[in-house]
Amino acid sequence: MDAFLHQVFAGLAAGSIYASLALALVMIHQATHLLNFAQGEMAMLSTYIAWSLINAGMPYWSAFFLTITIALVMGIAVQRFILRPVRGTSVLPLVVVFIGLLVICNSLAGWIFTYTIKVFPSPFPAEPMFGQRYVSSHELGATAVTLVVLALLYGFFRFTPLGLAMRAVAQNPVSSRLVGIRVGWMLALGWGLAAAIGSVAGMMVAPIVYLDPNMMSGILLYAFAAALVGGIDSPGGAVFGGFLVGVLENLLGAYVIGNELKLSVALVIIVGVLIVKPSGLFGTVQVTRV
Amino acid sequence: MTTPASTSAARAGGSISGAAQATIDRRRRRVRLFGIALLVIIALALPFLTSSYRTFQLTLVLVYAIALLGLNILTGYNGQISLGHGAFYAIGAYAAAILMDRFGVPYWLTVPGAGALCLVAGFLFGLPALRLEGHYLALATFALGVSTPQLLKYKHFEQWTGGVQGIVIVKPDAPFGLKLSPDQWLYYFTLATTVAMFVLGWNLLRGRVGRALVAIRDHPIAAATMGINTPLYKSLAFGVSAMYTGIAGALGAIAVQFVAPDSFTILLSITFLVGIVIGGLASISGALFGAVFTQFVPNIADHISKAAPWAIYGVFLIGFMFLMPGGIAGAIRMAWARVGRRSAERARAQRG
Numbered sequence: 001m002d003a004f005l006h007q008v009f010a011g012l013a014a015g016s017i018y019a020s021l022a023l024a025l026v027m028i029h030q031a032t033h034l035l036n037f038a039q040g041e042m043a044m045l046s047t048y049i050a051w052s053l054i055n056a057g058m059p060y061w062s063a064f065f066l067t068i069t070i071a072l073v074m075g076i077a078v079q080r081f082i083l084r085p086v087r088g089t090s091v092l093p094l095v096v097v098f099i100g101l102l103v104i105c106n107s108l109a110g111w112i113f114t115y116t117i118k119v120f121p122s123p124f125p126a127e128p129m130f131g132q133r134y135v136s137s138h139e140l141g142a143t144a145v146t147l148v149v150l151a152l153l154y155g156f157f158r159f160t161p162l163g164l165a166m167r168a169v170a171q172n173p174v175s176s177r178l179v180g181i182r183v184g185w186m187l188a189l190g191w192g193l194a195a196a197i198g199s200v201a202g203m204m205v206a207p208i209v210y211l212d213p214n215m216m217s218g219i220l221l222y223a224f225a226a227a228l229v230g231g232i233d234s235p236g237g238a239v240f241g242g243f244l245v246g247v248l249e250n251l252l253g254a255y256v257i258g259n260e261l262k263l264s265v266a267l268v269i270i271v272g273v274l275i276v277k278p279s280g281l282f283g284t285v286q287v288t289r290v
Numbered sequence: 291m292t293t294p295a296s297t298s299a300a301r302a303g304g305s306i307s308g309a310a311q312a313t314i315d316r317r318r319r320r321v322r323l324f325g326i327a328l329l330v331i332i333a334l335a336l337p338f339l340t341s342s343y344r345t346f347q348l349t350l351v352l353v354y355a356i357a358l359l360g361l362n363i364l365t366g367y368n369g370q371i372s373l374g375h376g377a378f379y380a381i382g383a384y385a386a387a388i389l390m391d392r393f394g395v396p397y398w399l400t401v402p403g404a405g406a407l408c409l410v411a412g413f414l415f416g417l418p419a420l421r422l423e424g425h426y427l428a429l430a431t432f433a434l435g436v437s438t439p440q441l442l443k444y445k446h447f448e449q450w451t452g453g454v455q456g457i458v459i460v461k462p463d464a465p466f467g468l469k470l471s472p473d474q475w476l477y478y479f480t481l482a483t484t485v486a487m488f489v490l491g492w493n494l495l496r497g498r499v500g501r502a503l504v505a506i507r508d509h510p511i512a513a514a515t516m517g518i519n520t521p522l523y524k525s526l527a528f529g530v531s532a533m534y535t536g537i538a539g540a541l542g543a544i545a546v547q548f549v550a551p552d553s554f555t556i557l558l559s560i561t562f563l564v565g566i567v568i569g570g571l572a573s574i575s576g577a578l579f580g581a582v583f584t585q586f587v588p589n590i591a592d593h594i595s596k597a598a599p600w601a602i603y604g605v606f607l608i609g610f611m612f613l614m615p616g617g618i619a620g621a622i623r624m625a626w627a628r629v630g631r632r633s634a635e636r637a638r639a640q641r642g
Contacts, residue, residue, distance in 0.1 A: 035425045037373075037432060085612060091424035093611045095371050096567055099560055100611070104604030110597035217556065221436050224429055260444055263437040270433045274426050275418050
């Protein structure tokens with residue numbers, strides 16, 4: 001029982017990371033109806049920026065917030081300069097550009113920071129908190145950070161005019177333009193926010209898996225699975241899906257299929273959800289008119 | 291994208307007469323035949339002109355060309371995006387290695403065996419893929435590509451796959467007492483397979499089936515209304531595409547003499563995508579250009595940095611999408627059409 005609880009809590013902690021990256025994926029899907037294959041590598045690159053800042057002597061939390069800002073700007077720049085020029089609705093060019101971005105971010109990190117594994121500091125104390133022994137402080141802290149990000153996002157979209165404008169653009173770009181919303185910039189802002197959330201995920205996961213250019217490829221897959229389980233257009237669903245996928249992955253890994261096949265769990269979840277219930281648990285059902 | 295020479299000439303020539311058109315067509319066909327013949331002669335002569343390492347590299351170019359043609363059938367012609375074709379390449383490679391290593395099957399028999407296995411595997415993966423479109427298919431295949439190495443390392447398959455260590459296989463010698471080194475023989479063996487696969491692909495794509503695939507890509511609903519069995523063609527395209535890639539995988543394994551899980555990461559699948567985008571989507575000759583690119587450009591870039599080949603891949607991917615969406619084959623076709631227009635104008639001027 002003790003071991004079981006341990007697995008559940010470890011799963012929840014891992015799930016919080018998947019949840020935050022899944023949130024980033026949902027953000028981009030909300031704004032542009034695209035799946036961003038480069039999300040993980042963008043997060044990895046921003047984590048390297050945080051690492052450099054901390055190594056340069058900056059206190060953790062200033063580096064944390066500065067990295068988020070840099071990631072925001074980076075995301076906006078990517079949308080404005082690389083994605084916007086891809087015209088048309090054809091999917092293939094967009095997927096190719098995403099894969100191009102993925103490869104560029106990965107090799108850039110390898111080029112600048114080398115492929116040796118680096119230790120990334122955690123802002124939370126080393127001993128478990130609150131007199132329990134199931135969850136380390138970092139895991140607890142990472143979960144809290146994810147929930148705070150979700151709350152902030154909810155507040156942003158629900159209560160600010162900018163958030164309202166972004167929702168409007170996602171729903172109906174043409175009408176939004178007619179009422180004077182700068183549609184292009186809203187899309188760019190969506191990308192920026194996604195990159196910022198991704199950077200948070202990166203900084204939270206790096207103390208656990210260590211920092212290296214390939215750290216995100218598996219996590220991105222889980223994040224996709226999480227986003228799909230929750231419904232690709234539902235931020236709350238993405239967080240729930242993240243926790244669910246995290247726990248599932250840990251329990252299946254520990255008791256059923258063994259740790260070597262963990263990534264295949266993500267594959268099965270992705271294909272399964274897409275085939276059985278493409279809208280996920282909390283998503284809206286897409287209806288196509290012929 | 292797939293304009294046959296005659297219609298592109300018609301567009302280029304504008305209002306030229308039927309007879310002049312026929313002359314141009316005939317001349318163009320002759321030039322193309324001459325080009326292919328020249329290519330084959332060069333390909334036959336190459337192993338005697340270069341070192342055995344270069345011959346090995348050229349063998350890999352041919353292997354890539356088969357794989358890229360396979361992916362192009364699926365993604366370029368049929369519009370189904372696969373980011374996980376490395377998985378089928380891996381299945382082909384492992385099928386060949388296991389058949390040779392554990393069952394003592396002769397190498398030349400493993401190639402059709404791997405092809406048949408991948409045809410079935412691809413068809414089966416194509417069935418659920420029918421329900422996925424665009425990004426979601428890309429995502430599902432991406433997940434397949436990422437999890438391939440883990441599946442190959444799975445400990446209950448280890449008695450077959452050799453686990454992390456992989457399988458070492460022996461390079462075959464030239465048969466019939468031919469005075470060829472193993473590298474040279476394997477090159478010719480691969481060349482023959484490549485030619486056969488390209489002829490097969492040519493016949494498949496230039497006719498009824500090819501038009502059906504393109505119609506499904508460009509307008510699935512209209513294609514269905516025209517009486518095309520869309521699900522059948524789509525899953526068959528998946529199967530045939532996987533078969534090509536699997537045959538390439540088998541040949542690649544024999545050439546490299548080694549298979550191991552870590553050579554079939556998602557980067558392999560991305561390499562194939564790079565190959566078809568740079569060579570030219572929905573183009574048969576594009577597979578060859580893409581293969582030459584993916585084999586030789588990373589080698590050159592490797593001198594700069596270990597990360598440089600992938601950075602260059604990324605830049606080329608995005609750059610080609612913006613500047614040359616037709617890839618190298620598309621650029622050549624455009625230049626060719628321009629030449630055709632010139633000669634048509636000249637013919638008109640002479641007559642007029």
